[in-house]
Amino acid sequence: MIDDSSPLDPADWAGFRAQGHRMLDDMLDYLEGIERRPVWQPIPDAARAAFREPLPRRPSSLAAAHDRFMQDVLPYATGNVHPGFMGWVHGAGTPVGMLAEMLAAGLNANLGGRDHMPIEVERQILHWMRELFSFPESASGLFVTGTSMANLMAVLIARTTALGYEVRRQGLAAGGRQLAAYTSEAAHGCVRQAVDLAGLGGGALRRIATDGRQRMDLEALSAAIARDRHDGFTPFLLVGTGGTVDAGAIDDLAGLAEVARRERLWFHVDAAYGALALMAPDLAPLFRGIEQADSIAFDFHKWGQVPYDAGYLLVRDGERHRASFAAPAAYLRRETRGLAAGSPWPCDFGPDLSRGFRALKAWFTLKVHGTAALGAAMSRSCALARYLEQKVAATPTLELLAPAQLNIVCFRYRAAEADAVNAAIVADLHESGIAAPSTTTVAGKLAIRAALVNHRTRQRHIDALLEAVLRFGAARAKA
Numbered sequence: 001m002i003d004d005s006s007p008l009d010p011a012d013w014a015g016f017r018a019q020g021h022r023m024l025d026d027m028l029d030y031l032e033g034i035e036r037r038p039v040w041q042p043i044p045d046a047a048r049a050a051f052r053e054p055l056p057r058r059p060s061s062l063a064a065a066h067d068r069f070m071q072d073v074l075p076y077a078t079g080n081v082h083p084g085f086m087g088w089v090h091g092a093g094t095p096v097g098m099l100a101e102m103l104a105a106g107l108n109a110n111l112g113g114r115d116h117m118p119i120e121v122e123r124q125i126l127h128w129m130r131e132l133f134s135f136p137e138s139a140s141g142l143f144v145t146g147t148s149m150a151n152l153m154a155v156l157i158a159r160t161t162a163l164g165y166e167v168r169r170q171g172l173a174a175g176g177r178q179l180a181a182y183t184s185e186a187a188h189g190c191v192r193q194a195v196d197l198a199g200l201g202g203g204a205l206r207r208i209a210t211d212g213r214q215r216m217d218l219e220a221l222s223a224a225i226a227r228d229r230h231d232g233f234t235p236f237l238l239v240g241t242g243g244t245v246d247a248g249a250i251d252d253l254a255g256l257a258e259v260a261r262r263e264r265l266w267f268h269v270d271a272a273y274g275a276l277a278l279m280a281p282d283l284a285p286l287f288r289g290i291e292q293a294d295s296i297a298f299d300f301h302k303w304g305q306v307p308y309d310a311g312y313l314l315v316r317d318g319e320r321h322r323a324s325f326a327a328p329a330a331y332l333r334r335e336t337r338g339l340a341a342g343s344p345w346p347c348d349f350g351p352d353l354s355r356g357f358r359a360l361k362a363w364f365t366l367k368v369h370g371t372a373a374l375g376a377a378m379s380r381s382c383a384l385a386r387y388l389e390q391k392v393a394a395t396p397t398l399e400l401l402a403p404a405q406l407n408i409v410c411f412r413y414r415a416a417e418a419d420a421v422n423a424a425i426v427a428d429l430h431e432s433g434i435a436a437p438s439t440t441t442v443a444g445k446l447a448i449r450a451a452l453v454n455h456r457t458r459q460r461h462i463d464a465l466l467e468a469v470l471r472f473g474a475a476r477a478k479a
């Protein structure tokens with residue numbers, strides 16, 4: 001007789017439910033009290049070592065595993081939910097998004113395909129994104145891990161458009177042409193990686209010089225295209241940036257759209273964190289021209305505050321998008337009735353067949369908060385960046401390294417050996433738990449880079465950052 005119970009469902013549902021409520025309460029307590037914690041703290045060697053253990057062959061209780069999480073994992077997380085987190089470009093998430101993740105995990109839906117309501121939720125997000133970006137009804141969209149993946153997919157669609165669908169059977173040899181793509185020097189490194197992974201070689205990407213505000217120089221762009229045509233290359237793709245990672249610069253997207261039209265290039269916009277600023281009426285005009293893109297890559301998990309991960313690719317010509325990825329297989333046969341209906345499926349629009357329910361946390365975030373509140377949080381980040389910029393400019397021991405654009409400020413403490421001193425200041429800030437900016441290099445100088453993405457950050461957190469930079473800077477400069 002085969003055992004009749006599931007070995008993985010709780011034997012005691014009442015006890016499990018009580019434990020589940022404790023776990024939920026712990027996370028709500030964590031979020032409610034986040035400001036009382038350090039932004040980040042180093043993992044003690046003992047905690048790191050204690051976590052290493054052999055593959056568990058025997059069960060342990062959920063309560064025991066939860067205790068380990070509370071003790072060894074939760075205190076040593078990245079810290080991007082904390083208002084003092086200002087590094088890289090990390091969203092903070094929201095309590096609403098957290099609950100949505102729990103519901104999605106409960107359904108355990110696979111959004112690769114088939115006919116079920118979770119896919120309709122993802123389609124609803126597509127409707128909303130078409131509306132936000134003024135894209136046509138024929139536009140397609142897909143949740144992916146992040147903008148790195150969305151950019152790669154956009155490059156693949158552009159490549160297939162340039163070389164013809166035959167390239168999917170014969171490979172790059174089918175085209176018999178050397179393709180060239182264009183982006184600015186300030187573009188994110190994943191754009192080059194995408195061109196490389198698309199089989200074109202990273203060298204096929206021309207990095208065009210930028211102006212004083214880190215925006216792509218349109219004359220240099222046109223000259224590079226002309227030079228490539230003269231040398232026998234086939235220009236095929238132009239990648240604009242809507243919010244550069246270093247400085248928050250936004251390319252002249254309308255100008256780029258014009259060049260792309262004239263030169264018959266696929267116009268892709270990497271607006272990883274900036275795109276959703278279209279929800280903020282004061283920021284939306286900065287992105288004028290994005291509505292003319294052939295494709296847009298962006299992340300809900302950055303300024304959109306949806307929990308990781310929730311990248312998105314929006315493509316104007318949905319049929320071209322589908323034809324660049326669809327790969328029929330007998331076991332994915334479509335029907336007109338039953339669960340196998342509902343074609344085309346999301347798996348026809350990208351490389352993933354198994355796909356989680358990312359759409360639900362985006363749907364909850366948009367539905368519960370609305371675009372006005374999300375946009376207001378973005379506007380406030382930019383106001384805080386201007387406040388930080390003014391404070392830096394008014395402090396003689398600090399140097400502003402680039403004008404604040406959007407929500408990013410790059411500055412540093414003035415000192416001999418300034419690169420080493422500022423790198424040390426940033427590490428001091430992290431270890432103090434006061435604030436977590438990151439570093440970058442601006443015009444050859446190491447900068448403290450504050451990217452204000454977190455909806456919880458307030459003026460007092462900027463003040464705390466500055467006070468600590470001055471204190472650590474004075475100590476480091478003396479040492």
Ligand SMILES: Cc1ncc(COP(=O)(O)O)c(C=O)c1O
Nearest residue numbers: 089146147148188243245272299
């Ligand atoms: C402009 C830009 N593009 C691409 C990326 C990569 O996005 P993701 O980390 O979601 O892959 C980033 C990340 O910060 C970015 O700022």
